[in-house]
Amino acid sequence: MEVDLTTLGFLSSATSAFLKQEKSLTELIPTEHSFFSVENAIELKKDFDSSTRKILVEALREQYKRLNLMESEKVNSNVEALLEPNTFTVTTGQQLHLFLGPAFMVYKLISAIKAAEHYQTMYPDKKFVPVFWLASEDHDFEEIKNTPLFGQDFEWKTMQQGACGRYHLKDLPPLFHELKLKLANDQNALGLISDFEAIYSTSENLSDATIRLTYHLFSQYGLLCLEPDTKVFKSCFKTVISKELLDMESEKAFNDFSGKMVEHQLSLQLKSRPINLFYLKDNLRARIAWDGTNYMVSGTDISLTKDEMLREIDTYPEHFSPNAVLRPLYQEILLPNIAYIGGNAEINYWLQLIDIFRLYKVGPPTLLLRQSVWIISQKKLDWLTIRNINPIQLFNIKNEQDKLKLIGSEDSENPFNELLVKFEELKIKAQSMADKDGLKNIKTLIENGKLYEKTLKEFAKSKNELELDKNAKDLKKLEQINNDGFSNNIIQERIIYSLAFLINQEKYIELCFKNIQFKPGIGFFLIG
Numbered sequence: 001m002e003v004d005l006t007t008l009g010f011l012s013s014a015t016s017a018f019l020k021q022e023k024s025l026t027e028l029i030p031t032e033h034s035f036f037s038v039e040n041a042i043e044l045k046k047d048f049d050s051s052t053r054k055i056l057v058e059a060l061r062e063q064y065k066r067l068n069l070m071e072s073e074k075v076n077s078n079v080e081a082l083l084e085p086n087t088f089t090v091t092t093g094q095q096l097h098l099f100l101g102p103a104f105m106v107y108k109l110i111s112a113i114k115a116a117e118h119y120q121t122m123y124p125d126k127k128f129v130p131v132f133w134l135a136s137e138d139h140d141f142e143e144i145k146n147t148p149l150f151g152q153d154f155e156w157k158t159m160q161q162g163a164c165g166r167y168h169l170k171d172l173p174p175l176f177h178e179l180k181l182k183l184a185n186d187q188n189a190l191g192l193i194s195d196f197e198a199i200y201s202t203s204e205n206l207s208d209a210t211i212r213l214t215y216h217l218f219s220q221y222g223l224l225c226l227e228p229d230t231k232v233f234k235s236c237f238k239t240v241i242s243k244e245l246l247d248m249e250s251e252k253a254f255n256d257f258s259g260k261m262v263e264h265q266l267s268l269q270l271k272s273r274p275i276n277l278f279y280l281k282d283n284l285r286a287r288i289a290w291d292g293t294n295y296m297v298s299g300t301d302i303s304l305t306k307d308e309m310l311r312e313i314d315t316y317p318e319h320f321s322p323n324a325v326l327r328p329l330y331q332e333i334l335l336p337n338i339a340y341i342g343g344n345a346e347i348n349y350w351l352q353l354i355d356i357f358r359l360y361k362v363g364p365p366t367l368l369l370r371q372s373v374w375i376i377s378q379k380k381l382d383w384l385t386i387r388n389i390n391p392i393q394l395f396n397i398k399n400e401q402d403k404l405k406l407i408g409s410e411d412s413e414n415p416f417n418e419l420l421v422k423f424e425e426l427k428i429k430a431q432s433m434a435d436k437d438g439l440k441n442i443k444t445l446i447e448n449g450k451l452y453e454k455t456l457k458e459f460a461k462s463k464n465e466l467e468l469d470k471n472a473k474d475l476k477k478l479e480q481i482n483n484d485g486f487s488n489n490i491i492q493e494r495i496i497y498s499l500a501f502l503i504n505q506e507k508y509i510e511l512c513f514k515n516i517q518f519k520p521g522i523g524f525f526l527i528g
Helices: 013-020 038-045 050-066 073-081 104-122 173-182 187-201 206-221 231-235 238-246 250-263 306-315 327-334 344-351 354-360 378-386 391-396 400-406 415-437 442-470 472-483 498-504 508-515
Strands: 002-004 087-095 127-135 146-149 152-155 224-226 277-281 284-290 295-297 320-322 337-342 366-369 372-376 522-527
Touching (some): 013 344, 013 366, 038 337, 050 224, 050 231, 073 127, 073 206, 073 224, 087 104, 104 337, 104 498, 152 173, 173 187, 187 206, 187 498, 206 224, 206 508, 231 238, 238 277, 238 327, 320 327, 327 337, 327 354, 372 378, 378 472, 391 400, 391 472, 508 522
Parallel strands (some): 127 224, 337 366
Antiparallel strands (some): 277 320, 284 295
16 A cells, blocks of 8 residues: 655655645756756766775775675675766665664665666666665764664663764673563564674674674665765865865855745755864764864864864864765765655755755755655554555544544534534624624623533533543554554654564565565555
């Protein structure tokens, strides 16, 4: 079963306008722009720098060799193909979590693979390679420290700071011990956890473990992982780093276009700063600011003059980390990328970056909203089907009356509520007539009416409680399914983590890969 995501109500106005190509957005970004057109994105990347291709391939070769991940012929072939001028990438990215994090991460990766396959069919004379860009420099550990599983949060307790991809994994054994206790009665689950434990216990840091886990799950599809936190890659970004620090023009370009979006009543997702770079060193990732004389690193006593900063860029480019405004630019400089797969918020903020790409004269990719997926058991689907409830209808539930209507309650419409509406109309009309004619005893009428109104409300409440009680069993089941993530307030792919599905579904990746299709803006309901 499929659903148009724009009909569910959880997409931002900008992302929805992008999918529908609404005038509010196309007046600002024409449909021939590469954000919309993959043909134009390919045209912009057809002369991608060959020296950058060599740097990219050499770094990937070294990465997979260092991690002893050499057995996948498809991965190896895709790495080597990047040397060819007619090879392009389809990329997605995400902050690093343990065990891949929320389920949407699996759907992101599959979306990238499916998109690459789709473009391969469209353009057989070219080659398209799916890439997972590790957002390893993100330092928001609070966002990733918990892994919810079957009603319990498993917390990674560590005192480390800075870029999370650099975190060592020496303090993970207690978390694995807790997981094994939780899953002690499930031998299959324990086997999976043991496999993952072997990956994490023998990896130097979170980035390495994420690459190895992704390889373990997706290498058969040729998915490449790219770790951008390296000196060789940052050297390719030196020009942007220097321009950002010396000219500080990106904030104006960003704000000017964001202002136009606001004028067209389009949502904003991101804010810019005068300098959109962090200083990255050891366990530190902190904002860089200019005080009019020197460059200051927030929260530290680090202060650099312009000359010192230029020497730092030239000698240690790896000490600079882009924020969300410049990270997409960094990606597009490193990769011959023609499509980016993002979630709702990402598509929204990429749209804000159109003038950033123009400022730095870098060709942007086409934007694709990743697939969304809801997994429902056959038993629950049968329960809904018997009651003629389409899973899509669950997203429209706003109150108890909506639930009663869905389960087919004979008296889902409360007649006393209708009387209350009519009585309110009558009060307003009587007050208006009394005011017009100067009648003095209107207060008596209103006071007497209050008792009637109170009684009506009591009847309405009693009637509602009676219906709720009569249908309690069905309402409880409906609420349970709603809380499984079939709601705009509780979205399944965000609240249920990949690990839970991997444990519950022996062939979870295969199930998703078989059923998810390349249909940007479409969600899928899968039985599992």
